[in-house]
Amino acid sequence: MVNKKETSKPIIQAIDVNFYYGTTQALFEISLDIAPQRVTALIGPSGCGKSTFLRCLNRMNDIIPKTRLTGKVLINDRDIYDENENIVELRKQVGMVFQKSNPFPKSIFDNVAYGPRIHKLNGKNQLIEIVEKSLQRAALWDEVKDRLNDNAMSLSGGQQQRLCIARALAVDPQILLMDEPASALDPKSTTRIEDLIGELRTDYTIVIVTHNMQQAARVSDETAFFYEGQLIEFSPTKKIFTKPKQKQTEDYITGRFG
Amino acid sequence: MNVHLTQKISYHLLRVITYAIVISVGYILFDIIRHGLPVISWDFLTGFPRRSGSEGGILPAILGTIYLTLVTIAVALPLGVGCAIYLSEYAEQNRFSELVRLAIITLAGVPSIVYGLFGLGLFVIFCRFGASILAGSLTLACMVLPIIIVASEEALRAVPRGFREASLALGATKWQTIRTNVLPYSISGMITGSILAIGRAAGETAPILLTVAAFFLPKLPGSIFDQVMALPYHLYILATQHPETEKVLPLQYGTALVLLLLVLGMNIGAVIVRIHFRKKYKW
Amino acid sequence: MRMDKFMRLLLISTASISILIVALIFLFLGKEAFPFALEPGLGKLFDSRWVPVSFQEERYGIYPLVAGSSLVTLLAMLISIPLSIIGAIYISEVAQSIEREILKPFIEILASIPSVVLGFFGLVVLAPLVKNIFGLSSGLNALTAALLLALMALPTIITISEDALASVPQSFKQASLALGASELQTIFKVTVPAALPGIIAAIMLGIGRVIGETMAVLMVSGNSAIISFYPLDSIRTMTATIAAEMGEVPFGSHHYQALFWIGIVLLFATFVLNILSRLVLKKYGMAQ
Numbered sequence: 001m002v003n004k005k006e007t008s009k010p011i012i013q014a015i016d017v018n019f020y021y022g023t024t025q026a027l028f029e030i031s032l033d034i035a036p037q038r039v040t041a042l043i044g045p046s047g048c049g050k051s052t053f054l055r056c057l058n059r060m061n062d063i064i065p066k067t068r069l070t071g072k073v074l075i076n077d078r079d080i081y082d083e084n085e086n087i088v089e090l091r092k093q094v095g096m097v098f099q100k101s102n103p104f105p106k107s108i109f110d111n112v113a114y115g116p117r118i119h120k121l122n123g124k125n126q127l128i129e130i131v132e133k134s135l136q137r138a139a140l141w142d143e144v145k146d147r148l149n150d151n152a153m154s155l156s157g158g159q160q161q162r163l164c165i166a167r168a169l170a171v172d173p174q175i176l177l178m179d180e181p182a183s184a185l186d187p188k189s190t191t192r193i194e195d196l197i198g199e200l201r202t203d204y205t206i207v208i209v210t211h212n213m214q215q216a217a218r219v220s221d222e223t224a225f226f227y228e229g230q231l232i233e234f235s236p237t238k239k240i241f242t243k244p245k246q247k248q249t250e251d252y253i254t255g256r257f258g
Numbered sequence: 259m260n261v262h263l264t265q266k267i268s269y270h271l272l273r274v275i276t277y278a279i280v281i282s283v284g285y286i287l288f289d290i291i292r293h294g295l296p297v298i299s300w301d302f303l304t305g306f307p308r309r310s311g312s313e314g315g316i317l318p319a320i321l322g323t324i325y326l327t328l329v330t331i332a333v334a335l336p337l338g339v340g341c342a343i344y345l346s347e348y349a350e351q352n353r354f355s356e357l358v359r360l361a362i363i364t365l366a367g368v369p370s371i372v373y374g375l376f377g378l379g380l381f382v383i384f385c386r387f388g389a390s391i392l393a394g395s396l397t398l399a400c401m402v403l404p405i406i407i408v409a410s411e412e413a414l415r416a417v418p419r420g421f422r423e424a425s426l427a428l429g430a431t432k433w434q435t436i437r438t439n440v441l442p443y444s445i446s447g448m449i450t451g452s453i454l455a456i457g458r459a460a461g462e463t464a465p466i467l468l469t470v471a472a473f474f475l476p477k478l479p480g481s482i483f484d485q486v487m488a489l490p491y492h493l494y495i496l497a498t499q500h501p502e503t504e505k506v507l508p509l510q511y512g513t514a515l516v517l518l519l520l521v522l523g524m525n526i527g528a529v530i531v532r533i534h535f536r537k538k539y540k541w
Numbered sequence: 542m543r544m545d546k547f548m549r550l551l552l553i554s555t556a557s558i559s560i561l562i563v564a565l566i567f568l569f570l571g572k573e574a575f576p577f578a579l580e581p582g583l584g585k586l587f588d589s590r591w592v593p594v595s596f597q598e599e600r601y602g603i604y605p606l607v608a609g610s611s612l613v614t615l616l617a618m619l620i621s622i623p624l625s626i627i628g629a630i631y632i633s634e635v636a637q638s639i640e641r642e643i644l645k646p647f648i649e650i651l652a653s654i655p656s657v658v659l660g661f662f663g664l665v666v667l668a669p670l671v672k673n674i675f676g677l678s679s680g681l682n683a684l685t686a687a688l689l690l691a692l693m694a695l696p697t698i699i700t701i702s703e704d705a706l707a708s709v710p711q712s713f714k715q716a717s718l719a720l721g722a723s724e725l726q727t728i729f730k731v732t733v734p735a736a737l738p739g740i741i742a743a744i745m746l747g748i749g750r751v752i753g754e755t756m757a758v759l760m761v762s763g764n765s766a767i768i769s770f771y772p773l774d775s776i777r778t779m780t781a782t783i784a785a786e787m788g789e790v791p792f793g794s795h796h797y798q799a800l801f802w803i804g805i806v807l808l809f810a811t812f813v814l815n816i817l818s819r820l821v822l823k824k825y826g827m828a829q
Contacts, residue, residue, distance in 0.1 A: 060423065060427060063422075063423070065351065088430075088431060090429075091429035092428075092429035096424075098423060098427075102421060103424075104421055104425075105443065114430075114438070115429065115430075118425075118429065167424070168427070168428065264723075264725065265723050269725070272627055272630060273631060273635070276631040279628055279648075279651075280644060282692065283651045284647070286659070286662050289666060290658070336555070337558055344553060348549060348553070349556075355556075357560055358559055361560040364815065367746075367749050367811045367812060367814070368811060369754070369755065369808070369811055370753065370755060371753070371755040371780045371807070372808050372811075374787075375570060375573070376566045376569055379569035400566075403558075431544070433544055433545045436548075461658070462655070462656075463656065463755070464755040467787070490655055490756075493661055494661075494760070497664055497665075498759075514658050514662075517658060518654065518655070518658055521653055522650065522653065522654075525650070
């Protein structure tokens with residue numbers, strides 16, 4: 001089931017991951033290798049466990065009470081569920097963008113500067129530099145450079161989501177997790193986000209959850225299909241959309257369910 | 259009878275009764291303002307009482323009430339806010355947090371006179387604070403604690419989850435997240451709750467009856483171990499214990515009005531704070 | 542991370558303080574009251590006379606005080622329950638939204654008036670009124686106290702009942718209206734029954750508030766410790782007894798201890814009412 005054609009060494013390795021909300025098991029024996037500097041899409045019907053899996057990769061599920069994980073998740077060969085793991089360092093390394101854009105009700109500048117400040121990467125000039133660079137990478141700089149002190153809530157929905165991407169980039173992560181980043185946006189803003197993902201892939205490893213199969217086909221190199229907490233198929237995107245190996249994958253992609 | 263007509267009559271009946279409640283509230287305010295306002299003067303507010311309260315002003319009572327509420331809030335606010343942060347941000351569904359919630363509900367229902375007995379037993383006698391500002395304020399602090407906790411927790415819960423998730427995902431620790439991305443946006447609710455608590459503490463009589471209040475003490479306190487006069491107790495004394503209650507009726511009205519203005523002023527202040535912050539932070 | 546652990550511990554300890562205070566309340570009320578159980582014995586409390594200061598025999602029977610508290614509470618509730626339910630129904634279901642915004646602050650103002658101010662108002666305005674209407678020699682009686690207490694219970698009952706009414710799903714009301722019921726029928730046959738648990742909880746909290754109220758009853762109930770169920774008699778409540786007598790009793794005397802026993806009775810009564818009402822609210826998903 002696991003595709004190992006990739007020549008470069010995987011940056012994320014999930015090994016036999018089971019995940020439980022209380023007594024309900026949400027993920028079953030997920031094993032999956034994700035290669036660096038690629039875009040990996042996680043698809044599947046709602047409730048299939050794709051978002052849960054994504055949130056296992058930066059331990060965001062830790063904040064939900066009574067959850068439990070067995071198995072291993074290695075990032076750069078380090079077991080992130082090891083008891084000595086520093087979650088702060090992990091989350092610095094693995095950034096996240098959420099489904100609903102969630103800028104802080106602070107100025108645009110303060111939003112982007114939030115991470116660097118927390119991690120004491122300050123020094124006024126350095127901070128300005130980081131903010132500018134991050135906004136440029138998120139393709140937002142030109143739109144906001146004259147109003148960095150405006151409240152982030154005054155931005156449009158699409159701009160807010162790109163601000164959240166800039167905010168995540170500001171702490172210089174290696175990996176970027178995106179949980180349906182465009183699902184709440186209009187088609188035009190969606191295109192901008194998708195273009196942005198295309199630009200970012202050269203520097204970052206991106207894992208994106210999406211319910212939109214066209215989007216997965218457009219932006220990703222690799223696609224993993226989840227169904228009822230199981231990883232059904234994991235292949236290069238082209239292959240999964242043209243010649244899926246599994247019957248369930250084909251049914252989903254051709255729209256017979258989900 | 260016609261259904262429509264029945265409804266119309268019934269609605270009118272409901273309206274009349276509801277407005278009767280409102281009018282009686284209005285009348286109470288009107289009566290106290292009408293008789294109290296002529297009494298209030300600069301001398302009344304800043305003068306010392308003479309002849310066991312039969313003449314003169316109420317400055318020691320005003321200041322006593324202010325001292326009491328300040329010490330009360332200084333004690334209750336950090337405890338209340340801390341407890342609210344624990345309940346909203348840290349508590350899991352377990353025995354301990356259930357016990358904390360049960361305790362808060364219980365505290366909210368304890369009659370004020372029972373707080374008075376408790377303060378007498380613990381602070382005045384056992385801790386040897388005597389009847390003092392300290393003993394009275396600690397008693398009042400226990401009483402207003404649930405008000406502050408409930409208001410603060412509500413304010414914390416109103417902050418969207420997304421702020422916390424985004425901050426945690428950037429590698430902030432839990433406390434960093436709370437300090438920078440939760441507390442700043444819930445501060446208005448906390449202030450509102452505290453002001454309401456101050457208003458409640460300022461108006462209560464029963465708890466201070468046994469722990470602090472002085473019948474007639476025409477001087478200002480030197481430390482928190484001193485007794486003080488307080489507005490609500492002063493009103494009670496003038497209205498029921500004074501040898502010539504009829505004669506000091508104007509002073510009673512004046513004291514009642516000052517107390518009422520103080521408490522209602524707090525409540526209006528709380529509303530203003532709420533509106534002000536609601537404008538400032540929108541999400 | 543070290544800061545994080547420290548803050549966590551600090552917050553847990555502040556949260557524990559509310560548990561500690563409850564424990565201390567029970568402990569210190571018990572501590573001051575306990576010696577009475579040994580000498581002269583708890584049986585002394587179950588008596589029909591309260592004569593704590595006497596040259597012959599001191600009597601510490603709390604029956605008259607319980608009767609006094611019960612009478613004013615009952616009367617206050619008879620007045621307050623219908624008024625406040627009607628008020629809640631009007632505010633929640635009938636009033637226009639602008640009207641609601643005007644009515645609600647008045648209810649909040651009523652809630653915030655200090656009880657000593659209401660007691661004062663009762664003393665100088667209400668009591669003479671009651672006296673003249675019924676042609677009595679004094680207006681300080683159970684009825685006057687009950688009128689004030691009814692006023693004090695109003696905001697509690699109205700606010701919580703209104704929440705309960707407002708939380709009845711709109712779909713219930715629409716279903717009833719769609720079946721051809723009038724708005725009025727819908728209110729009394731659908732909305733009110735659906736909100737009933739919340740209204741009952743509101744009433745229980747209101748009773749708790751009334752039983753525990755001290756200053757207003759102390760000032761206008763007349764304070765005679767007799768067993769009477771006649772509204773125009775002067776009566777004395779448990780709360781008023783503590784407030785009036787605690788200032789003058791010798792520390793540690795039987796009288797002093799008996800007053801703490803009254804406090805314990807009050808504490809348990811309000812505790813039970815409080816817990817019951819929260820259980821009702823929780824069971825029907827109406828807890829705030």
